[in-house]
Amino acid sequence: MKLSRNARITLQKRYLKRDETGRLIEEPEDMFRRVSKTVASAELKYGSPDAASSWDEEFYQMMTRLEFLPNSPTLLNAGQELGLLSSCFVLPVEDSIDGISRTVREAMLIQQYGGGTGYSFSSIRPEGDFVAGYRPAAGGPVKLINVFSESANYIRQAGVRCGCNAASLPVTHPDIMNFIKAKSDGSCSANFATNISITDDFIEKVRRGDNFSLVNPRNGAVTGELSAREVFTTIAQGAWSTGDPGIIFIDRIKESNPTPHLGAFDTTDPCGGQLLLPYESATLGTINLSLMVKRDQNGPAVDFDRLAGIIPKAVRFLDDALDVNRFPFSQVENAALATRKIGLGFMGFAEMLMQLGIPYNSEEALSVADQLMRFFSDTVRRSSEQLAQERGAFPAFPGSIYDHAEGKPIRNASCVTFTNTGTTSIIANTSSGIHPIYSLVMVRNILDGERLLDINEQFERTAREHGFFSRGLVEKLLAGESPQDCLEIPQPHRRILATAKDIEPEWCIRMQSIFQRYTDNAVSQTVNFPKEATVDDIANLFLKAHELGIKGITAYRDTSRDVQVLCTGDACLDVIEGYFNGDLK
Missing domain, CATH: 3.20.70.20 (Anaerobic Ribonucleotide-triphosphate Reductase Large Chain)
Structure with missing residues (x-):
């Protein structure tokens, strides 16, 4: 091989x-x-x-x-x-002690076997709501995430990695603001991705500057109103700060259901690409x-x-x-x-x-x-x-x-x-999914803290064939310099070697929309933004994604998390030694 x-x-x-x-x-x-x-x-x-x-x-x-x-x-x-042999699951979360405890047990079994789980907390009553008819003691969705998170921390998927989980909440839930800010303020565990389930009606209210109603799922009662535009900006702020939450355009997802006679979609798998009914x-x-x-x-x-x-x-x-x-x-x-x-x-x-x-x-x-x-x-x-x-x-x-x-x-x-x-793209030594290449040269932080130098094979083959491959060029790229600024790379090759940092985010969602047209599930893609990107940049991308018919979108601003799987920068340069000493040749 x-x-x-x-x-x-x-x-x-x-x-x-x-x-x-x-x-x-x-x-x-x-x-x-x-x-x-x-x-x-x-x-x-x-x-x-x-x-x-x-x-x-x-x-x-x-x-x-x-x-x-x-x-x-x-x-x-x-x-x-x-x-x-399956990687992705969706489990229902019922608004009762019995239902919650049953789902926690089922999730632990799935993760013990190596699967990842998506949950919708749409039925969970808000924090402080009445329990047993008279006690204002409900914990709410954010605290419940941490219950699931601790069980995932305890179970390593097939003994290899911590459980992969994602939780979604409708934008109309009374706890929506706490849910949006859960990653930024540290109230939600880092091993849980969060997504906001957004309707077409909500997007129209964002564009018009209207308010929308918050609805208690326990009894259907309207509990208040919020500005759609302010909530949407807060979602973008969260994505700018931590990469969470992402957005699920739930009306589009429900329209894609091949078996409506079996039930309705309420969320997706943890990666956001697979549309599943409860227990599928x-x-x-x-x-x-x-x-x-x-x-x-x-x-x-x-x-x-x-x-x-x-x-x-x-x-x-x-x-x-x-x-x-x-x-x-x-x-x-x-x-x-x-x-x-x-x-x-x-x-x-x-x-x-x-x-x-x-x-x-x-x-x-x-x-x-x-x-x-x-x-x-x-x-x-x-x-x-x-x-x-x-x-x-x-x-x-x-x-x-x-x-x-x-x-x-x-x-x-x-x-x-x-x-x-x-990880499958690492095994195949190729780029991930339909994403642009993150960097031609980078460090991958993998299991047990090991750091791997990753030089894109196609870039190296092209550079060697045309005589511009060198340690100096590799060091520049690993330090974070754009291929577009490297004079060692002949001009005709620079545009072809453009990486995620060189590509305007709108190109990424235009590409995603092409794939989505022919995909009966969804297209999982995280759109990378440079460190200098603004909250408005991310908010505008989310709106554009809705215009283009995409079913869901996640954004990540470079360095917005303390630990990244893919890294460039001066701190990565020490990894290069073995490569040019011939250890990897």
Whole structure:
């Protein structure tokens, strides 16, 4: 296998099997064989042992070639005792002691098995509200987050990382201002992402400068009014300060429900990309676009033939994973198998554009995204329809949006999802999701405090090929200098090598909106802002995101948190020594 040093370190720290003493007992190739063999065993339910063996090899090859990778729990748990292969879940939170304690227990089980959980606190009565009819003793949503947070701190996901969680609250909840400020004032734990659920009506009130009503979910009573514009500015202030909260455009999300007869969406998974009903989950995976470029006499182009070969295999893999999944309890299993939701997306889009010689912040890049997504969504849909011909439609198909006279049976209620692909993109040595490249040279802060030097492979290949790769250039970029200001980089390459700090945030949401058009779930993307950005900059981006039809948006201003996963700056320069001393060559 062609794995980068950073990929091998990540695999060793997070994914490869160890014995009871902590000694590694698995190589990367062994891990991928463990995964392929486990997932392909689902084929025994539909075909012969020969078919299972054949698909074992197909799955193994596409993973070891790094063309496709599944979500982290699949890499961790396939063929192991826990056996949970889904990464994302949504749990309901009822406004009662019994309901809350039940959800805490269920969340701990999911996180023990390696999954992440999204919650809506829309039904939780506000702080100080009446309990048992007479005592003003309710704790409210913010304090409840910390109850869930402590349970997540106690349970490390599959023994690897602290639980991944996200909580959302409707903007009309009486505790909304406390919820918005929870990260900034320290009243909400850092391991919980927060999102505000916003309606189209609220956005119109923001634009007009109107007030809106606060409603107690316990009894539906109006408890007061606030200025929509002031609340919206406070949301932007929170995002400016800490990166939280994000925004969920809940009306758009509810319109995307493929099975309205089963219930309504109230929130998303922790990454914001997967739309799920209570107790639903999904198996996720990503195709590596940096490998989907061909070169001929006409120059580089998207390799649609290779992509067309990978997509049906990836869809089949994710559908098979549902059948061999060991769910933590029956309600999750029943919900998952009723709709058979999967989420196939991309990583490496920014690197694909670099190979094509197209700047991320260009109309040409938007055109490539549109062409790519039209092809991708059509091919994924046909692949799921083909599986339905072989295996039958998902059980909740009757009454779904697909159940009409002209509709073909489809195997999976939803198929296309875009997530951040954090560690899987490290394994594939490519850029995350559909994001611009954060920096051509940076430091990754990973598990147990290890710092990894990350030099973008496509940048290094281009720089070496054209003779401008040097230690001095690498040091400048690692210290935080923009490629646009580095005279060592020839002018024709500078625009193509633009990074997140060089790209106006509006380009990012314009790109996100293209992907959203063809995505039946959502597109998870954090828009990066420079340190100098203002609160108004973030507020205007949120409004523009609504205009463009995006389902959710998160913003992050550089250095607004004490610890960042991705870093540049003078403090990072010490990491460079091993690279140029030849240790990594």
